[in-house]
Amino acid sequence: MGSFSIWHWAIVLAVVLLLFGRGKIPQLMGDIASGIKNFKNGIKDGDDASGQDPHGADV
Template sequence: MGGLSIWHWLVVLLVVVLIFGTKKLRNMGSDLGGAVKGFKDGMREGGEAPQAAESAKVAAQPLPDDKETIDVQAKQKN
């Protein structure tokens, strides 16, 4: 009592296939896979975007004249 055997899962799978049909289940599976892939791509791009924006800011700053000195403090990201 409490655990489901392989036969219970096969019966559940058969009932789900009979209710929804194989085509609808296939479409739901591909939609779910596309959503997961899109989420992973978004997470990967989300981590790279701030670095590209920072390098663009540094490149857009004008170069100082020989008479000017700019003091900056560098901080390391964690």
């Protein structure tokens, strides 16, 4: 099997660009980045609220 050469990666890149287009890839990466940020904020908010019971009173 071996490792992939530069030509293999060039062909894969060309196929990806043909399928998704040049404008779609940055948009997709931006969506993924915003999803990760929202996930991290949700985790952080969950840690902040962990000291409270479901009715909002401090434990």
